[in-house]
Amino acid sequence: MRKKQARFEDNRISRNVIEQGKEIFETIKGKWRSEFFKNDNDIVLELACGRGEYSTGLGAIFKDRNFIGIDIKGNRIWVGSKKARMEGLDNVAFLRTQIDHLEKFFEPGEFNEIWIVFPDPRPKGSDEHRRLTSPKYLEIYKKLISQGGIIHLKTDNTALFDYTLGLLENRDDVQDLEYSWELYNSDFALDHHDIKTKYEHQFSGQGHAIKYLRFRFKNDLIDFQ
Numbered sequence: 001m002r003k004k005q006a007r008f009e010d011n012r013i014s015r016n017v018i019e020q021g022k023e024i025f026e027t028i029k030g031k032w033r034s035e036f037f038k039n040d041n042d043i044v045l046e047l048a049c050g051r052g053e054y055s056t057g058l059g060a061i062f063k064d065r066n067f068i069g070i071d072i073k074g075n076r077i078w079v080g081s082k083k084a085r086m087e088g089l090d091n092v093a094f095l096r097t098q099i100d101h102l103e104k105f106f107e108p109g110e111f112n113e114i115w116i117v118f119p120d121p122r123p124k125g126s127d128e129h130r131r132l133t134s135p136k137y138l139e140i141y142k143k144l145i146s147q148g149g150i151i152h153l154k155t156d157n158t159a160l161f162d163y164t165l166g167l168l169e170n171r172d173d174v175q176d177l178e179y180s181w182e183l184y185n186s187d188f189a190l191d192h193h194d195i196k197t198k199y200e201h202q203f204s205g206q207g208h209a210i211k212y213l214r215f216r217f218k219n220d221l222i223d224f225q
């Protein structure tokens with residue numbers, strides 16, 4: 001408990017954690033580039049980031065891109081925040097919020113790419129609306145992501161992968177859908193740069209193949225200006 005409190009205190013004083021109680025939490029919408037990153041580079045979101053392994057991992061490789069890990073759990077975000085601070089990754093930030101509230105933090109077109117890595121599978125039918133690839137969330141992503149922005153999903157969970165593929169294949173606003181049932185036996189593996197999250201280590205130890213898909217929305221006609 002004391003460890004958790006110390007992490008929360010660290011989050012409170014760390015610039016790279018945007019959370020309730022800080023002024024920037026209320027004012028950052030539309031200003032990520034001008035007020036936080038202070039550059040015009042692309043912004044990549046890692047949703048349900050947990051410890052933020054993709055944000056810090058990709059952030060260390062792609063210094064000319066900005067990364068924002070988003071999760072509701074402050075003690076997990078702290079791990080990524082600390083790593084980013086230790087490694088001097090000024091292009092990495094963490095936002096502590098429910099993903100349902102993305103519209104409170106981003107203007108349409110403000111970010112360019114989304115990674116969803118090992119989201120909770122929420123297997124109960126009554127929990128479908130809580131899956132991060134359910135129609136409710138897809139509509140939020142479609143509204144906010146910039147034209148042609150790629151959305152990635154990485155999971156070990158066959159039911160969630162099936163569910164998501166089924167939804168995407170039946171939508172007429174989805175393009176460039178590509179996938180593999182065995183990420184590490186596919187050419188897509190290179191795009192992951194050997195980054196593995198806490199949950200991936202846990203589940204691949206149980207022998208589950210890692211699945212991956214990516215797609216774009218046909219949102220070319222949306223005018224973000």
Ligand SMILES: C[S@@+](CC[C@H](N)C(=O)[O-])C[C@H]1O[C@@H](n2cnc3c(N)ncnc32)[C@H](O)[C@@H]1O
Nearest residue numbers: 048049050071072073098099117118197198199
């Ligand atoms: C299974 S964990 C995966 C964490 C990390 N991506 C990994 O692979 O280790 C799922 C994460 O999603 C977060 N989460 C689930 N639903 C969320 C929501 N609606 N808003 C914010 N975070 C959410 C949880 O707090 C948790 O950290």
